[in-house]
Amino acid sequence: MKAKLVITPKKAVLDPQGKTVANALEHMGYAGVTGVRVGKYIEIDLAPGTSAAAADKALNEAALRFLSNPVIEDYRLEIVE
Amino acid sequence: MTPIQAMRFAVLQFPASNCDQDCVHALRVLGAQAKLVWHKDTSLGEVDAVIVPGGFSYGDALRCGAIARFSPVMQAVSRFADNGGLVLGICNGFQILCEVGLLPGALIRNRDLRFHCEQVFLKTANFETPFTSGIRRDGVPIRIPIAHGEGCYFADTATLERLQAQRQILWQYCDAHGALTEAANPNGSVLNIAGISNERFNVAGLMPHPDRAVEGILGTEDGRSILSSMISALESRRASAVAAA
Numbered sequence: 001m002k003a004k005l006v007i008t009p010k011k012a013v014l015d016p017q018g019k020t021v022a023n024a025l026e027h028m029g030y031a032g033v034t035g036v037r038v039g040k041y042i043e044i045d046l047a048p049g050t051s052a053a054a055a056d057k058a059l060n061e062a063a064l065r066f067l068s069n070p071v072i073e074d075y076r077l078e079i080v081e
Numbered sequence: 082m083t084p085i086q087a088m089r090f091a092v093l094q095f096p097a098s099n100c101d102q103d104c105v106h107a108l109r110v111l112g113a114q115a116k117l118v119w120h121k122d123t124s125l126g127e128v129d130a131v132i133v134p135g136g137f138s139y140g141d142a143l144r145c146g147a148i149a150r151f152s153p154v155m156q157a158v159s160r161f162a163d164n165g166g167l168v169l170g171i172c173n174g175f176q177i178l179c180e181v182g183l184l185p186g187a188l189i190r191n192r193d194l195r196f197h198c199e200q201v202f203l204k205t206a207n208f209e210t211p212f213t214s215g216i217r218r219d220g221v222p223i224r225i226p227i228a229h230g231e232g233c234y235f236a237d238t239a240t241l242e243r244l245q246a247q248r249q250i251l252w253q254y255c256d257a258h259g260a261l262t263e264a265a266n267p268n269g270s271v272l273n274i275a276g277i278s279n280e281r282f283n284v285a286g287l288m289p290h291p292d293r294a295v296e297g298i299l300g301t302e303d304g305r306s307i308l309s310s311m312i313s314a315l316e317s318r319r320a321s322a323v324a325a326a
Contacts, residue, residue: 009189013235014269016194066151069144069180071187072235 001046003059004078007068008039042067052079087114088315091128093158093174095120095149100135100171100292107292108132111308120152129315130167131158133174135228135290145188145231146176155181167211167311168284172229175276175286183284184277185244186236188229192269196230200301201267201289203275204255207248210278211314212285216306222259223303225289227267232288234270234277244277252276252287 009015015037022036046055056079059067068075092104094117101117108115118125120138125131139148149155155177162168162183170178178184191197202222205213216223236244244250253273256265261273268288276287291304 012237013189014192014233016190016192016269020194066147067143069147069187071179071185071237072189 001048001050001052001055002080003044003046003055004080005042005044005059005063005067006039006076007042007073008037008075010072010074013072039073046079055079087112088130088312088319089113089128090115090130090132091118091125092116092132092134093118093120093154094134095136095138095152097138097140098134098136098173100173100290103290104132104134104171104292107295107304107308110295111305111312113308113312118154120149120154123153123157125154125157125161128161128166129319130169130311131161132292133158133168133170133177133286134292135172135174138173138177141231144180145173146178146180149173149177150180159183162279162284165281165283167314169212169307169311170284170286171290171292172227172232172288175288176231178284178286184279184286185240186234186277188231188288189233189235190231191229191233191267196228197232197267198228199226199267200224201227201275202255202257202259202265203252203289204259204261206250206253207278209248210251210282210285210310212278212282212307212310213251215310215313220259222255222257223306224301225291225294225304226301227289228293229268229288232270233268234274234288236271241271244274245272247280249278249280249282250274250276251278251285252289 017038018036094101105115252275278285291307294301294304
């Protein structure tokens, strides 16, 4: 059982990495890219038999307190078997 | 009469702090006492003020300051600040104070993705604080070095409006004449913000390093006026405590 956490910079926050990657894609000839946000991906292994609901609750709390910074980042949490 | 005792500063030390000794040295040059306090310590001991120094605490894992925030010593710093104690965060220390929530906003990657190590000019935006009262008021900006890759200050619009209304912006990047220009902004910080304070004006943070600017041999002594403002503020506090006793 795993938790997958995707963290991205908020829309209002400057993302110079995303902008640089978008520029590079354009220079490489990949047309139609209208925006890139560079964030983080965190994979957390969970003990077998962990309740998905309990893990979801605990990790949402951890995501808000620690794993992401809500001032500058959004996150998406997924629990998978 | 009892002899005048020097003001006592705690300088925190995390794994990968690298300006802790600079801070201790700078404070001693200015006549204060300074001792290092390890990140696992749960108490600051008897001190008058705290400096959270620069560096790369815990290797900047996850986000700058994100891990340091949960260290035992930071719980002690939060209590110290809640009780009105003076706390200054420099560079990584500023990032930590934002992460722990003692200061609003966050520090993100420099807009040009580069590490900047250079002298900058700072305009002081509020002289009525324990961190700024001794800074020159003749309109000439102070000159202090920066050394950071993630010093771009960000806060949402509501927070920025509050910071402005309550005069919590203490220092802004400016040119040699004190003008707040885009060119003088080394990292893309909103409103050219280099340093801010909390609402009570007892906790402040800034990206530039006053600790690296207290001796002429290093190119500028302008950092003295920030640290000596704190020392003067502590002396006034002590004098009023004695008068009240």
